[in-house]
Amino acid sequence: xxNIISDETIEYVGILAKLELSxxxxxQAKKDMGSxxxxxxxxxxxxxxxxxxxxxxxxxxxxxxxxxxTNGDMREEILKNAPGEKNGMFAxxxxxx
Amino acid sequence: xxxxxxxxxxxxxAIKNKEVTVRQATEAVLAQxxxxxxxxxxxxxxxxxGALKQAEEVQKKIDAGELDGPLAGVPVAIKxxxxxxxxxxxxxxxxxxxxxxxxxxxxxxNLQKAGAVIxxxxxxxxxxxxxxxxxxxxxxxxxxxxxxxVPGGSSGGSAAAVAAGECFYALGxxxxxxxxxxxxxxxxxxxxxxxGRVSRYGLIAYGSSLDQIGPLCKDVTDCAAIMxxxxxxxxxxxxxxxxxxxxxxxxxxxxxxGMRIGIPKDYFGEGLDPEVKxxxxxxxxxxxxxxxxxxxxDLSLVEYAIPTYYTIAAAEASSNLERFDGIKYGYRTxxxxxxxxxxxxxxxxxxxxxxxRRIMLGSFVLSSGYYDAYYLKALRVxxxxxxxxxxxxxxxxVILGPVAPTTAPKxxxxxxxxxxxxxxxIYTISVNLAGLPGLSMPCGIDSKGLPIGxxxxxxxxxxxxxxxxxxxxxxxxxxxxxxxxx
Numbered sequence: 001x002x003n004i005i006s007d008e009t010i011e012y013v014g015i016l017a018k019l020e021l022s023x024x025x026x027x028q029a030k031k032d033m034g035s036x037x038x039x040x041x042x043x044x045x046x047x048x049x050x051x052x053x054x055x056x057x058x059x060x061x062x063x064x065x066x067x068x069x070t071n072g073d074m075r076e077e078i079l080k081n082a083p084g085e086k087n088g089m090f091a092x093x094x095x096x097x
Numbered sequence: 098x099x100x101x102x103x104x105x106x107x108x109x110x111a112i113k114n115k116e117v118t119v120r121q122a123t124e125a126v127l128a129q130x131x132x133x134x135x136x137x138x139x140x141x142x143x144x145x146x147g148a149l150k151q152a153e154e155v156q157k158k159i160d161a162g163e164l165d166g167p168l169a170g171v172p173v174a175i176k177x178x179x180x181x182x183x184x185x186x187x188x189x190x191x192x193x194x195x196x197x198x199x200x201x202x203x204x205x206x207n208l209q210k211a212g213a214v215i216x217x218x219x220x221x222x223x224x225x226x227x228x229x230x231x232x233x234x235x236x237x238x239x240x241x242x243x244x245x246x247v248p249g250g251s252s253g254g255s256a257a258a259v260a261a262g263e264c265f266y267a268l269g270x271x272x273x274x275x276x277x278x279x280x281x282x283x284x285x286x287x288x289x290x291x292x293g294r295v296s297r298y299g300l301i302a303y304g305s306s307l308d309q310i311g312p313l314c315k316d317v318t319d320c321a322a323i324m325x326x327x328x329x330x331x332x333x334x335x336x337x338x339x340x341x342x343x344x345x346x347x348x349x350x351x352x353x354x355g356m357r358i359g360i361p362k363d364y365f366g367e368g369l370d371p372e373v374k375x376x377x378x379x380x381x382x383x384x385x386x387x388x389x390x391x392x393x394x395d396l397s398l399v400e401y402a403i404p405t406y407y408t409i410a411a412a413e414a415s416s417n418l419e420r421f422d423g424i425k426y427g428y429r430t431x432x433x434x435x436x437x438x439x440x441x442x443x444x445x446x447x448x449x450x451x452x453x454r455r456i457m458l459g460s461f462v463l464s465s466g467y468y469d470a471y472y473l474k475a476l477r478v479x480x481x482x483x484x485x486x487x488x489x490x491x492x493x494x495v496i497l498g499p500v501a502p503t504t505a506p507k508x509x510x511x512x513x514x515x516x517x518x519x520x521x522x523i524y525t526i527s528v529n530l531a532g533l534p535g536l537s538m539p540c541g542i543d544s545k546g547l548p549i550g551x552x553x554x555x556x557x558x559x560x561x562x563x564x565x566x567x568x569x570x571x572x573x574x575x576x577x578x579x580x581x582x583x
Contacts, residue, residue, distance in 0.1 A: 017456045019457065020442060053476030056306060065332045094436070
């Protein structure tokens with residue numbers, strides 16, 4: 001395997017991805033990511049000098065529309081899906097100590 | 098004729114002629130679901146009461162002359178990654194195990210306006226990440242042709258439900274082959290429309306630049322009729338395209354004289370099962386006999402499509418799936434210390450292994466220091482792949498090839514080696530990268546008794562050429578089904 005993923009890298013990616021992996025999952029992730037990156041490295045064979053990165057296949061410009069409210073008040077229905085609710089609002093864990 | 102043997106368009110006509118009521122059709126399909134679900138498990142949610150209620154309402158509108166479209170009264174199944182107002186929408190993930198949307202996706206609303214009866218939500222790979230429907234948090238779906246085999250994925254529940262007569266047609270979504278490959282494995286017709294044809298509003302995003310909703314159905318006529326209903330310009334999806342040529346049923350013409358069909362030699366190399374190869378080339382021969390101009394050519398870059406796709410799709414997935422944080426909807430872990438620990442624990446417990454694998458990879462390729470080398474590089478290769486297709490479509494109306502290298506593998510054989518599973522997407526994935534339409538339809542049965550799929554690829558917004566070619570082939574091929582059903 002050409003790409004060796006270090007413990008530090010997996011820790012760092014875990015922070016970016018907001019995932020907490022178990023020891024076993026981390027070992028597996030190191031292996032999986034290494035072999036995927038080995039595979040992706042194949043793209044290095046292609047000369048892409050001067051090729052513009054294509055994020056969208058059609059030339060799309062900003063699409064505007066009038067900002068008009070079309071839906072009604074759905075607060076109750078929306079809050080029914082929330083794991084925590086208080087006084088008609090989303091309840092979240094304490095953010096500041 | 099048995100109601101369940103009818104196509105969607107055939108059933109709507111029978112309803113219109115008062116040979117069948119919407120209630121009868123709905124009851125027949127619900128009875129089939131009741132009988133077959135234990136074997137195949139196509140659905141995550143079946144809304145029996147709701148379906149019967151809708152059936153009454155739709156019948157009234159048909160009787161009053163308010164509804165007379167080509168699919169009015171026909172029961173449909175929806176992949177569980179499309180929001181349905183008031184109906185559980187899980188994406189086959191634990192993290193959305195209790196999510197009941199407050200709105201419906203635009204494609205579903207369009208079907209309802211056309212008189213569809215929504216039966217329920219079909220099983221899928223979790224967040225559409227997988228090729229077998231085995232990554233679902235709610236059990237595996239089995240292939241109705243042989244329950245020891247997978248139905249394909251990620252729209253495996255939708256494809257299996259059509260094949261098993263547990264619906265008359267279904268909606269699926271296709272990010273790298275997720276409509277076409279299960280259609281191929283289950284012996285049904287599936288179409289991934291041009292990017293921007295069908296609104297993605299209300300489709301729970303996986304790879305936003307690649308995702309597209311499309312039909313899974315019994316024949317090409319159904320496919321064209323469904324497309325006419327779901328292909329609309331929607332201001333709520335800024336990538337939705339204004340379009341005029343949506344008269345897809347006008348392309349149901351049994352004539353391919355002069356149609357230029359290109360067969361990419363690179364699709365028939367190593368790894369392709371000889372039985373699949375023979376069946377696909379035989380289909381090309383049939384079209385040639387009907388007057389199409391068929392020739393081989395080099396598409397090039399085929400081997401680079403999979404690494405390009407997995408880089409881009411994983412990057413977009415890692416961003417799209419950030420919204421699942423245990424605050425506004427979905428699963429929240431029980432014990433936690435503070436906000437960040439809650440996010441991490443909720444996500445780690447709520448997502449399955451394949452989803453975590455792709456989020457990790459996506460976070461990595463987007464991270465500072467690797468963004469240029471991986472993500473931007475993939476977007477540059479995507480431009481080259483698009484160019485290769487542009488050159489091909491300067492010469493051909495339709496590209497013809499296999500959908501997948503093999504027929505449906507056995508359950509439990511694919512997940513142990515993710516890279517190997519990804520290789521199965523080699524013929525479908527570049528279509529998404531280039532935004533093209535691709536149609537999958539059955540063209541044979543292998544020695545194991547499993548269906549083989551034929552893929553037709555068109556240039557952007559050229560679905561009608563695909564439909565015309567598919568229709569002409571279907572006419573020559575004749576009815577398709579299991580031998581024991583005949």
